[in-house]
Amino acid sequence: EIVMTQSPATLSVSPGERATLSCRASQSVTSNLAWYQQKPGQAPRLLIYGASTRATGIPARFSGSGSGTEFTLTISSLQSEDFAVYYCQQYNNWPPGTFGQGTKVEIK
Amino acid sequence: QVQLQQSGPGLVKPSQTLSLTCAISGDYVSSNSAAWNWIRQSPSRGLEWLGRTYYRSKWYNDYAVSVKSRITINADTSKNQFSLQLNSVTPEDTAVYYCARKTTVTTFDIWGQGTMVTVSS
DSSP, rough: OOOOOEESEEEEEOOTTOEEEEEEEOOOTTOOOEEEHHHHHHEEEEEEEEETTTOOOOTTTEEEEEEETEEEEEESSSSSOOOOEEEEESSSTTTTTBBBOEEEEEEO | OOOOEEEOOEEETSSSSSSEEHHHHHHHEEEEEEEEEEEEEEEETTTEHHHHHEEEESSSEEEOGGGGTTTEEEEEEEEEEEEEEOOOOOOOGEEEEEEEEEESSSEEEEOOOOEEEOOOO
């Protein structure tokens, strides 16, 4: 099973600043990598799939990059509604399609 | 737009069966371009995919190794829904359970609202 490792566990950022989140796969997942946002009491929301394609309705301030084993989610200018937990998920080795443990983006 | 609506009990006794249903609107459980999944989330296990059902001229199911001996996912085309049954539950099965759609183009793009299931006597 492919293990997904996210860093950092917590990221403290001021509104308007850039946030950069990392995700590493234990083996290559090519570009079959997704990012999700989850707020308390809500289901995860798909942000990015195919490593860099924004899902429907996702603002342009969210961007994804990377391939193989190293991936990045960048939020260019944090808005108040962006403070949440972010998960990466590989679906190259599918099923089961494993998730990372999450990065919490909190207000600095 | 596509929506998934979950239903089922929030409390299950140890050794009994956990049963949840996910009703689909805006898509079809028999779609040839989607798979219908159950995923759970707990502090100890994080987000964990449990299994899927999908139709490609016939019905297929896949299950996670961790629950394979205890899980059944069924589709009901007459009600356009799918269901999860997890047998012989223990407190370790306490989690928020989600249903989710995965298409051939993307990954889990539509999620149900989640059901907190507690296993306790």
